[in-house]
Amino acid sequence: MTIHRVESRAAAADMRGNYWHEGVADHVPRPRDLKSAYDVVIVGGGYSGLSVASGLAEQGASVLLIEQHGIGFGASSRNGGMVGPSFHGLGLAGLTKAYGDTKARQILAMGVEAVDYCEDLLSKPDMDCDLRMSGRFRGARTEADHHAMIGECERLGAAVGLRYEIVQPSDIHLHTGSRAYVGGILYPRDGGLHPKKLANTLATRAEVNGATLLTQMPATSIHRDASGFLVRTPGEDFRARQVVIATNGYSDSRMAELHRRIVPIDVAVSATRHLGEERVRAMSPGLQMHGESGRIFIWSRPSPDHTRFIFGGRIASKSAPPDVQRAQIAAAVGRLFPDLIADDFQHVWHGKIAYTTDHSPHIAQDDGLWLIGGYCGSGVTRSLYFADKLVRKMTGQPGSATPLDDIEFPVVPFRSFAPFAARTLTRYYALRDRLDRLRKPI
Numbered sequence: 445m446t447i448h449r450v451e452s453r454a455a456a457a458d459m460r461g462n463y464w465h466e467g468v469a470d471h472v473p474r475p476r477d478l479k480s481a482y483d484v485v486i487v488g489g490g491y492s493g494l495s496v497a498s499g500l501a502e503q504g505a506s507v508l509l510i511e512q513h514g515i516g517f518g519a520s521s522r523n524g525g526m527v528g529p530s531f532h533g534l535g536l537a538g539l540t541k542a543y544g545d546t547k548a549r550q551i552l553a554m555g556v557e558a559v560d561y562c563e564d565l566l567s568k569p570d571m572d573c574d575l576r577m578s579g580r581f582r583g584a585r586t587e588a589d590h591h592a593m594i595g596e597c598e599r600l601g602a603a604v605g606l607r608y609e610i611v612q613p614s615d616i617h618l619h620t621g622s623r624a625y626v627g628g629i630l631y632p633r634d635g636g637l638h639p640k641k642l643a644n645t646l647a648t649r650a651e652v653n654g655a656t657l658l659t660q661m662p663a664t665s666i667h668r669d670a671s672g673f674l675v676r677t678p679g680e681d682f683r684a685r686q687v688v689i690a691t692n693g694y695s696d697s698r699m700a701e702l703h704r705r706i707v708p709i710d711v712a713v714s715a716t717r718h719l720g721e722e723r724v725r726a727m728s729p730g731l732q733m734h735g736e737s738g739r740i741f742i743w744s745r746p747s748p749d750h751t752r753f754i755f756g757g758r759i760a761s762k763s764a765p766p767d768v769q770r771a772q773i774a775a776a777v778g779r780l781f782p783d784l785i786a787d788d789f790q791h792v793w794h795g796k797i798a799y800t801t802d803h804s805p806h807i808a809q810d811d812g813l814w815l816i817g818g819y820c821g822s823g824v825t826r827s828l829y830f831a832d833k834l835v836r837k838m839t840g841q842p843g844s845a846t847p848l849d850d851i852e853f854p855v856v857p858f859r860s861f862a863p864f865a866a867r868t869l870t871r872y873y874a875l876r877d878r879l880d881r882l883r884k885p886i
């Protein structure tokens with residue numbers, strides 16, 4: 445128990461500064477008698493675990509979800525809350541080369557389908573998460589980037605019906621107050637939500653459907669035997685016929701099967717002080733989500749109450765003192781909005797994005813042990829969509845297939861060096877972005 449309290453203090457420190465917690469209480473699980481055996485035990489209380497718990501319980505399974513800290517402790521209460529048709533890091537050409545034309549189109553079509561699924565789910569009356577499909581403006585940092593973005597949109601439009609509008613230089617001001625761009629694309633099927641409210645509302649839905657949520661309790665190991673699984677915790681142990689590991693970027697060696705397949709990448713996020721709606725609208729006239737071209741980029745968005753701006757990306761180093769981080773953020777964001785100063789960045793926090801070596805999210809199974817995750821930074825939409833697919837697979841419902849089903853969830857080679865390799869690669873990509881901008885526009 446002593447170890448458990450130390451973990452909780454460290455967890456509280458890790459969450460300090462997170463704007464999404466302001467004015468939104470932690471979800472307190474309903475008190476329920478714990479049983480010694482369940483149909484399914486789920487490890488991880490983020491969007492994936494909560495959605496799977498909810499769906500399985502709705503189908504009549506007895507479900508226990510174990511979360512080591514509070515509900516949404518991982519990426520699910522730290523993210524940007526941006527919803528959209530996440531495509532694939534390889535793009536249409538890369539996917540076609542890797543998997544052939546038909547599969548490439550199916551994978552990309554899934555991105556469009558996932559948004560429809562999410563919008564439908566999150567529009568249900570019990571879903572309280574401030575969803576607003578206001579669109580996303582993606583700025584082009586160079587003319588070459590703009591050409592490339594338009595080309596990719598045309599290909600995706602033809603292949604899977606992606607909806608987009610080309611933003612010419614003269615219209616940039618309709619979407620952003622930043623002068624950093626030479627053009628852009630508007631994605632009307634994107635939007636934003638409040639991440640912590642989403643975690644809370646999924647938790648409530650899971651409990652209403654009958655799942656039991658156990659928080660502040662790490663799963664320390666999973667053992668397989670003839671009758672199923674034994675999931676160990678520092679408190680009680682639980683038997684289960686099936687187990688779902690949904691620990692994603694917060695996996696460690698205790699959840700080795702998923703940990704071996706995920707590269708966690710630290711991302712900094714900052715919410716400004718209260719700027720007021722007028723100033724926020726000057727930064728984003730349509731109250732839209734913002735992204736930009738480049739290998740290493742900054743994303744940004746208005747807060748759901750339209751009074752602050754939120755920025756994220758590789759904009760601050762987690763190990764630096766808070767005032768240094770604010771200065772780092774001001775320096776990075778100054779490229780977009782030079783009038784923001786270090787003191788404006790009131791809230792600063794960090795989160796771990798779960799990457800995979802093939803840039804794909806995955807569901808995998810080994811005889812009753814299920815893995816889900818690896819959304820590569822686009823997990824708000826993908827986690828809900830993939831959780832629905834996983835529930836369908838586990839309960840034998842139709843509509844469970846995804847075009848990724850026959851693609852192996854690859855193990856990361858030399859996993860213990862992966863975070864170091866990811867940091868090195870990020871620096872290399874940032875350098876290539878700088879070199880690209882120094883080149884003459886085409």
Ligand SMILES: Cc1cc2nc3c(=O)[nH]c(=O)nc-3n(C[C@H](O)[C@H](O)[C@H](O)COP(=O)(O)OP(=O)(O)OC[C@H]3O[C@@H](n4cnc5c(N)ncnc54)[C@H](O)[C@@H]3O)c2cc1C
Pocket residue numbers: 487488489490491492493494510511512513514515516517518519520521522523524525526527528661662663664690691692693694695696698699711712713756794795796797798816817819820821822823824825826827
């Ligand atoms: C900074 C940041 C910004 C992002 N922005 C966006 C965005 O704008 N749009 C978008 O689509 N996606 C975004 N993402 C990605 C998205 O947040 C994630 O993909 C999504 O939240 C993943 O949910 P999850 O449930 O799979 O994992 P998580 O939310 O990370 O949940 C995993 C949980 O497992 C728990 N856990 C780990 N080990 C154990 C154990 N042994 N026992 C019990 N519990 C355990 C952890 O405490 C954690 O709560 C962002 C991510 C980050 C980090």
